[in-house]
Amino acid sequence: MSRTVAKAIKYGSEEIPIEIDFGRRKNLYINVKPDQSVIVKAPVTETLANVMKFVRSRAAWIFEHRLRFKHTAARALANDYAEGGAVYYLGERYELLPQPGYPYGVGLESGSLVVDAAPDDAELIRELVAHWYKVRAREVFAGRLEHCRVAVGIPAEARAALRVRKLKCSWGNCSSRATITLSPELVRAPLGCIDYVITHELCHLRHHNHSRAFYSLLTSAMPDWRDHKDELERYQAG
Numbered sequence: 001m002s003r004t005v006a007k008a009i010k011y012g013s014e015e016i017p018i019e020i021d022f023g024r025r026k027n028l029y030i031n032v033k034p035d036q037s038v039i040v041k042a043p044v045t046e047t048l049a050n051v052m053k054f055v056r057s058r059a060a061w062i063f064e065h066r067l068r069f070k071h072t073a074a075r076a077l078a079n080d081y082a083e084g085g086a087v088y089y090l091g092e093r094y095e096l097l098p099q100p101g102y103p104y105g106v107g108l109e110s111g112s113l114v115v116d117a118a119p120d121d122a123e124l125i126r127e128l129v130a131h132w133y134k135v136r137a138r139e140v141f142a143g144r145l146e147h148c149r150v151a152v153g154i155p156a157e158a159r160a161a162l163r164v165r166k167l168k169c170s171w172g173n174c175s176s177r178a179t180i181t182l183s184p185e186l187v188r189a190p191l192g193c194i195d196y197v198i199t200h201e202l203c204h205l206r207h208h209n210h211s212r213a214f215y216s217l218l219t220s221a222m223p224d225w226r227d228h229k230d231e232l233e234r235y236q237a238g
Contacts, residue, residue, distance in 0.1 A: 005048060011059045016066065020051055027209055030058055032065035033169070069233070079188070081126055083119040088235070089136070091190030098125060106132035130184070137164050137187040140194065145180070148198045152221045154205060171197045171232070174204040189235045196228035 005020040018038040028046060031039045042051045055062075079087045085096045094113040102116040106128050117124045145162055154160070161179045172182040180201045186194055199222045207214035218225055 002044065007048075007052065007055075009052075009056055009059055009062075011063045014063065016059075016062060018055060018062075020048070020055075022046070027211075028054055029210060030055065030062065032062055032069065036066045036069050038062055038066070079129070081122050081129070087113050087129065088188040089113070089133075090140070090187065091193070096125070096129075133187050134164060134184040137182065137184040138162075140187055140191075141182050141198070144191065144194050144198055145202075148195055148202055148221070152199060152202045152206075152217065154202055158205070160202065160205060172201050174201040176208070178205055185235075189232055190228075192224075192228045193232040193235070196222060196225050196232065199225065 002021070002023040005022070006017065007020060008015050008017045010016075016038060018040055020040045020042055022042050022044045025041060025043050028040070028042050028051065031041065033039065040051060040055055079085070079096075081087070081096060083096065083098050086093050087096050088094070089108070094108065094111060097109075097112040097114045098117045098119040098121070099114050100116065100118050102114050104114075105116050107114050113129070115125050115128050117128060141162060141164060145160070149156075149159055158178070160174070161177075163179055163181045164184050165181060166185070167173070167181065167183040170183070171186050172180060174180050180198065182197065182201075186197060200218060203214055203217045203221065206217055222228070
């Protein structure tokens with residue numbers, strides 16, 4: 001039975017809260033999120049004592065990743081939905097230009113993202129931009145999925161299905177039925193970052209875990225994946 005336990009560990013003078021999620025899985029792993037929260041995924045059969053022993057052995061790694069995210073937050077590339085604010089598409093910065101009556105709804109023109117909305121209607125602006133991202137994401141992701149499929153070495157007849165929908169805690173995931181789901185917000189990031197996420201998920205078609213074999217395949221398909229992963233962290237706040 002799944003359950004969640006809240007604990008904390010000490011590293012130097014800092015107390016780090018952690019959340020342990022026991023569920024149906026084979027491996028034990030730690031995820032440090034961009035908001036610096038620490039989530040531990042553990043098999044439901046594992047004891048709390050063993051989990052805490054593992055977490056404490058990784059205390060330095062956890063501390064370093066939380067510190068990196070803290071620094072990253074200061075340079076995060078978040079969208080600003082105020083008139084004249086910055087919004088991002090494929091890693092490029094565009095000035096948000098609300099323009100009531102704009103015939104195309106939302107469109108890119110001369111370095112601006114023009115939106116058919118009044119400057120003070122922030123809710124409508126967000127909705128229109130979110131819809132535009134989703135439409136553009138479907139087009140971009142479909143092309144990159146095929147590109148990355150070839151790089152990973154997935155046969156055409158075994159290609160994954162693609163779904164685009166908002167995700168709470170990740171850029172993408174791969175289901176046991178070979179469906180790759182990607183967040184439309186990912187289209188804010190450069191193509192290299194998009195390829196990294198898609199390649200990562202495609203590797204799960206071969207390895208349904210984060211084992212050494214998984215990372216070996218990922219590195220073979222995309223040797224510089226770590227660079228793109230680091231760059232992607234800048235877009236987490238969007």
